[in-house]
Amino acid sequence: xxxxxxxxxxxxxxxxxxxxxxxxxxxxxxxxxxxxxxxxxxxxxxxxxxxxxxxxxxxxxxxxxxxxxxxxxxxxxxxxxxxxxxxxxxxxxxxxxxxxxxxxxxxxxxxxxxxxxxxxxxxxxxxxxxxxxxxxxxxxxxxxxxxxxxxxxxxxxxxxxxxxxxxxxxxxxxxxxxxxxxxxxxxxxxxxxxxxxxxxxxxxxxxxxxxxxxxxxxxxxxxxxxxxxxxxxxxxxxxxxxx
Numbered sequence: 361x362x363x364x365x366x367x368x369x370x371x372x373x374x375x376x377x378x379x380x381x382x383x384x385x386x387x388x389x390x391x392x393x394x395x396x397x398x399x400x401x402x403x404x405x406x407x408x409x410x411x412x413x414x415x416x417x418x419x420x421x422x423x424x425x426x427x428x429x430x431x432x433x434x435x436x437x438x439x440x441x442x443x444x445x446x447x448x449x450x451x452x453x454x455x456x457x458x459x460x461x462x463x464x465x466x467x468x469x470x471x472x473x474x475x476x477x478x479x480x481x482x483x484x485x486x487x488x489x490x491x492x493x494x495x496x497x498x499x500x501x502x503x504x505x506x507x508x509x510x511x512x513x514x515x516x517x518x519x520x521x522x523x524x525x526x527x528x529x530x531x532x533x534x535x536x537x538x539x540x541x542x543x544x545x546x547x548x549x550x551x552x553x554x555x556x557x558x559x560x561x562x563x564x565x566x567x568x569x570x571x572x573x574x575x576x577x578x579x580x581x582x583x584x585x586x587x588x589x590x591x592x593x594x595x596x597x598x599x600x601x602x603x
Contacts, residue, residue, distance in 0.1 A: 395430025
């Protein structure tokens with residue numbers, strides 16, 4: 361009997377069989393995991409398996425490669441997020457993105473901790489600007505974890521690192537304001553909001569810039585199709601926001 365145990369965040373559930381579901385989890389130490397939960401569509405289990413919930417997860421399989429059965433116990437509920445339209449939309453996007461982008465059983469402890477913290481903040485009433493900035497940070501971290509991270513440590517053209525203001529949409533490398541001044545390609549650069557470099561809170565305009573930045577690189581690597589486009593638009597609260 362093969363087993364796995366960890367705390368995990370519930371991501372998505374796909375109906376399977378008469379009343380069960382195949383549920384995907386982001387384990388805090390063990391990465392993306394899937395397991396069959398019998399009775400998952402019953403009232404009690406639906407509440408337990410609400411996306412975003414933090415649970416104690418145990419997986420058991422009889423043989424390598426077999427879909428394991430999942431035992432789940434609630435650690436922290438985020439079900440109330442479903443009653444707040446913007447938080448519910450953001451949760452749906454985060455769950456879908458994470459379950460789609462990650463490979464099975466590859467550890468991502470930084471990503472799991474970041475998602476847990478963002479969901480906890482949403483549940484605690486995080487304001488809209490902070491939530492949008494947190495979403496952008498999470499998307500950029502996910503890109504980094506998957507090997508597509510941006511290089512924001514230095515200017516690609518040798519400029520002063522304290523003057524970084526833009527990102528190349530092609531290479532993902534930062535460019536300083538001075539080195540990009542009066543260049544014919546300057547209009548093609550993506551704004552780099554300061555809070556992504558220095559930490560701390562973002563303004564509404566900076567959060568919007570960060571979301572545009574993460575959207576550009578997510579679209580290059582994963583996000584193709586109207587369904588995910590619509591999910592993200594709802595998550596960031598704008599019908600006009602580009603993907």
